[in-house]
Amino acid sequence: MPDTLRAAYTAEMAAAxxxxxxxxxxxxxxxxxxxxxxxxxxxxxxxxxMLRLAALLRDAGIALGPVA
Known part of the structure; x- marks a missing residue:
């Protein structure tokens, strides 16, 4: 992953x-x-x-998305 993309990804993951x-x-x-x-x-x-966040939302439909 290029450095600039990695920096953006890291920032988004930190926010998530x-x-x-x-x-x-x-x-x-x-x-x-x-x-x-x-x-x-x-x-x-x-x-x-995303799976952890779906569990926090208690939304089975969202939880299945990252698994599929």
Whole structure:
């Protein structure tokens, strides 16, 4: 992953993991997901964060998305 892309990905993942409204965290995770599309390791980490956020939202439909 190029350095500039990694910096943006890292910032979005930090926002997704930070305390705050779950909706803001989810949007950050979605952006990280887009940025990590071509890299399996970061993409898997993003899916894990999205799965945790879906559990916080208690939304089974969203939870199944990162697993599929």
């Amino acid at each position: 993991r930070a305390a705050g409204p779950t909706s803001d965290r989810w949007r950050a995770a979605e952006r990280a997901h887009i940025l990590s599309q071509s890299w399996p390791g970061p993409r898997t980490r993003t899916h894990a964060v």
